[in-house]
Structures are given as structure tokens and as C-alpha cells.
Amino acid sequence: MTSLKSRLILAASLWIALGTIGAGLVLSAIFKHHVTTQFYDELHVHLDELQRLAEFHEDGTLHLQRNLSDPRYDVPLSGFYWEVQKDGKVLARSESLEGPALHMPPDAPNDIGVHTHLIEGPTGPLIAMEKGVWKDPGATPERFIIGTDERHLDAVVSSFNKTLTMSLAAFGLSLVGAATLLILYALKPMRQLRTALFDVRSGHAKQLSGQFPTEVVPLVDDLNRLLTSTGDLIQRARTQAGNIAHGLKTPLAIVTDEAYRLGDEGQDRASSTILSQCRKMQSHIDYQIARARAVAMRSTPGVVADPRKAALEVASALGRLYKGESVSIEVDVPEGHRLACDPADLNEMLANLVDNACKHARSTVRIACIGGDATGMTVDDDGPGLPPEARDVVFNIGERWDSRAAGSGLGLAIVRDLARLYGGDVRLGESDLGGLRVELILPSEG
Structure with missing residues (x-):
């Protein structure tokens, strides 16, 4: 085009x-x-x-x-x-x-x-x-x-036509050059507007700013009002999602408490059934709230995340959690990269992947960038890995390949769904550490 x-x-x-x-x-x-x-x-x-x-x-x-x-x-x-x-x-x-x-x-x-x-x-x-x-x-x-x-x-x-042709050609080229300069000068505000929009998308600015001609100012004002109203709508949507979570949390806690009471009274079968369904409901609530937040943040200009910062935060938190199990978490993510993703969502996705890797690793979990650039991140472990036939099953909500491992079977499903909402994906493969490699693919900034 x-x-x-x-x-x-x-x-x-x-x-x-x-x-x-x-x-x-x-x-x-x-x-x-x-x-x-x-x-x-x-x-x-x-x-x-x-x-x-x-x-x-x-x-x-x-x-x-x-x-x-x-x-x-x-x-x-x-x-x-x-x-x-x-x-x-x-x-x-x-x-x-x-x-x-x-x-x-x-x-x-x-x-x-x-x-x-x-x-x-x-x-x-x-x-x-x-x-x-x-x-x-x-x-x-x-x-x-x-x-x-x-x-x-x-x-x-003929002599006159040659002179005339050269003169008019030079004159025409000068007119084309002048027209080009005039058009470039006339379109300069569009380049300034594009730069201002890039600053908003990259998170360096919240609104469009700069000196624009009178004809462009109404457009800039309308875009700024749109950005403000979009931000307000997203904030209200996130608040509403939080309210729904808190509204369901108390009734669900009461039902869970009742299930434990039934277990104390010897009704183990009923207690087990109710607790199982409560865990499923809590998983689905967490899943839908995370999805709703990602849908909202995906449309918000200026949402970017620092993959190195997220990796260090996740490694620090989970390193303390798995300290007693002798699992070390290595971070090999260079500075300066940015991903087009909400920082909270990147932390949540990375935390799910690293937590899953720590549960199966023997001694080492490594967080890095894909190919050394900023098109996503990888999480490797030195555990037993997954056979090829299991790599689709683990993405199903509530499914776990190893039923003996702790967890709800929701982590990878949440990660893949969130990644796809941001225009990315999740792939599973073999790690050079001997275990499983998870590639979290996300678009880069801009």
C-alpha cells in the first residue's frame, strides 16, 4: 500500500x-x-x-x-x-x-x-x-x-527544440523538487503525530503532546479525549472484575469451610466432592479474571513490560519458596528489551511457568530471551520433560499430565490464553538442560 x-x-x-x-x-x-x-x-x-x-x-x-x-x-x-x-x-x-x-x-x-x-x-x-x-x-x-x-x-x-527540451526538463525537475519539499513540509505534522503516538504506545507518554498546525489540533484533541476515556473504561472494567472476584470469594470460602466441617464430621465423600468443585470454581474464577484483565490491557496504549525486571522478581520470589528443595533459578535476560504486555500479566505468566518448572526440575531452572532478542522468553528446566503426546494435553483447563504433582492444572492454560490475547503464543519443546523448554512468545515494543 x-x-x-x-x-x-x-x-x-x-x-x-x-x-x-x-x-x-x-x-x-x-x-x-x-x-x-x-x-x-x-x-x-x-x-x-x-x-x-x-x-x-x-x-x-x-x-x-x-x-x-x-x-x-x-x-x-x-x-x-x-x-x-x-x-x-x-x-x-x-x-x-x-x-x-x-x-x-x-x-x-x-x-x-x-x-x-x-x-x-x-x-x-x-x-x-x-x-x-x-x-x-x-x-x-x-x-x-x-x-x-x-x-x-x-x-x-530542431536546435530550438533541443534547447527547449533541456530547459523545460530542468524546469520540470525543479518543480518536482519544489513540490516534494512542499509536500514533505505539509506532511511534517503527520510525522510529529506519528512520533507522539509511538511515545504513547511505548509508555513514554500518556497523551499526545507537541506543537501542531490549527488543522491538526482538533484531531489531536479528539485522540487525547479518546485515550482518556479508554483508560477510564479499562480501569472501571478492571475494578468490576476485582469486585466480582471479591464478591465470589466470601461465598466460596463459606462453602469450602462447610466442606471441611463435613469432613470433620466423618462425611469424607461429600467433603471431598465439595472441595473438588470449589477448587474448580476458584480456578475458573482466577482464569476468567486474568483473561478479562488481559483483554482490557491489550487495548491500552503505552502498556510495556521489562522482561529482565519481571524475570528477576519471579526468580527472587520463587527462589525463596523452593530454597529448601535445592533448586536454583538462573536469569539470563539482557537489559534494554521491552515487550508489549502489561507488567502484571507478564509476571503472572512467567511465575506460572517458573513455578511449574521448579516443581519438576532436579536442580536448575533458567529464564532467558528467545534467541537473545526481545520476541519473548524461555523457561528451561533439567527435569524429566514431557513426551510429545503430552504437549497438547497440558494446555487443557484442569488437565495435568502428572496427577501426583500439586496444582490445579490451570497454569499453562492461563499462560497460553494470556499470551494469545497479546498476539503471542506458548510452545513446548526439549531443553538443552535435558528437561522441558517453554517458549513464551510475545510481541516486542512498537
Whole structure:
């Protein structure tokens, strides 16, 4: 998809190109008409001069009092010729003219005055002008012919067209450059707006800020109001989710207490059933609340998390919890990376994965970045791992591959669901430590 800037520059360039080409064609046509008229005027002047200088003798011969004022008529095959004919015979001709007589089309009886023709000359097409002079109305007129090679006219026009083409090309390129600069300057507020939006998305700012033109200010104000209202809605949604959790917590605690009381009274079967269902209800409540929070935070601009900070916090908390079991938690996450995720959700996902790894590890759990970059995180352990057929089962809510291990079977399901809500995913594989590797894939900042 092309950008607005590219489309504007392309449209301006096409319009300038069409205008320049049109102007070139018009100017070339005007110049050619002007030069052609000038050529004919010059021929007419030379024709009049030829007629004035001509002297006819009694024997029918013709003699010029002097040569024409233009010396090009004296240079052999120069392309400037004159000739005087009568009854198809040549009475006189210019020193520049060689070869047979000029062949002029016949004139009609009413063709008097000056006529122009394009004939074949000794050096190419010839623009010829002729005038018939009748000394005796009943006699054949003398035909005064003067001409210039068409190539001379074409050379002048061609030279002008080359100069015109280069001039208009340079002028058109300068216009395209000026239009490009103007468009870039006009779109500068859009780049500023994009930078301001990036600052909001990356968490460096809560609202759009900067100096914008009058035309863009209403848009900026509307976006800021939208950001404020969205933040308020999300906050209310999170508060409501918390209220629901607290509202269900007390009744669920009462039911759980009753189940323990039944167990104390010897009704172990009923107590076990009720406690089992209570744990499932608590798991589903935790799952839905976490999901609701992630859905809200996913749409909030500026939500970013520091993976190193999250890894250190989780390692510190769970390291104390599993200290007695001789499990060490290593953190190999470099500084400077950011993930597009709410910090609380990243902590919760990472805590679930590390807790699960600590339960199965023999001695080591390692937290790192995927491939050393910031496209997600990995949690490795040196435990027994999982067979390939178990890697889909453990993502089902309430399912555990090892029924003897403690837990609700909800951890991996929550992690995968939260990751997918942020546009990521969770993958299981074999660790180089010998156990299970969990890849938590999350989009990077921006």
C-alpha cells in the first residue's frame, strides 16, 4: 500500500510532467510558425530584390546589375538558390545552383502574384517562392524563382527544440523538487503525530503532546479525549472484575469451610466432592479474571513490560519458596528489551511457568530471551520433560499430565490464553538442560 506522501508526490510529478510536455509542444509549434513565417518573409524580400536587379536585353538574355545582397546565393550547393525561367528555359540562375532546372508546378491562368511550393532541389526538399512577370499580356511570362532548403528551417527548429527540451526538463525537475519539499513540509505534522503516538504506545507518554498546525489540533484533541476515556473504561472494567472476584470469594470460602466441617464430621465423600468443585470454581474464577484483565490491557496504549525486571522478581520470589528443595533459578535476560504486555500479566505468566518448572526440575531452572532478542522468553528446566503426546494435553483447563504433582492444572492454560490475547503464543519443546523448554512468545515494543 502506497503512502499518502508517495501518492501526492506522484500526482504532482505527473501533473507537472503533463504541463511541461504540453507547454513544450505549444512553444515548439509557436516557434516553428514564427520561424517559417520569417523564412517566407526573407524569401519574399530576396524575390523582390531579384526582380529589381534583373535586366532583359533585346536578344532575350537576362543580366543582373549585381549579385544578391545575401552571399549564400553565391556558394555552390549552399541550399539558397534562385532561377529565372521562360517557356521552360533557364534565362539565369544563381552560382549556388547546379544540375537541371528547377521543376515548378504549372500555374493556372488566374495564378498571379507570388506563389510558394515545396519542390525537390539539388540538395533536398526546397521551399520555393515564384512570381510571374508579364511584359506583354499575350506573351509567356518570366518566372522568377527563389528558394531555401527545408533543412535550414528544420535545423533551426530542431536546435530550438533541443534547447527547449533541456530547459523545460530542468524546469520540470525543479518543480518536482519544489513540490516534494512542499509536500514533505505539509506532511511534517503527520510525522510529529506519528512520533507522539509511538511515545504513547511505548509508555513514554500518556497523551499526545507537541506543537501542531490549527488543522491538526482538533484531531489531536479528539485522540487525547479518546485515550482518556479508554483508560477510564479499562480501569472501571478492571475494578468490576476485582469486585466480582471479591464478591465470589466470601461465598466460596463459606462453602469450602462447610466442606471441611463435613469432613470433620466423618462425611469424607461429600467433603471431598465439595472441595473438588470449589477448587474448580476458584480456578475458573482466577482464569476468567486474568483473561478479562488481559483483554482490557491489550487495548491500552503505552502498556510495556521489562522482561529482565519481571524475570528477576519471579526468580527472587520463587527462589525463596523452593530454597529448601535445592533448586536454583538462573536469569539470563539482557537489559534494554521491552515487550508489549502489561507488567502484571507478564509476571503472572512467567511465575506460572517458573513455578511449574521448579516443581519438576532436579536442580536448575533458567529464564532467558528467545534467541537473545526481545520476541519473548524461555523457561528451561533439567527435569524429566514431557513426551510429545503430552504437549497438547497440558494446555487443557484442569488437565495435568502428572496427577501426583500439586496444582490445579490451570497454569499453562492461563499462560497460553494470556499470551494469545497479546498476539503471542506458548510452545513446548526439549531443553538443552535435558528437561522441558517453554517458549513464551510475545510481541516486542512498537
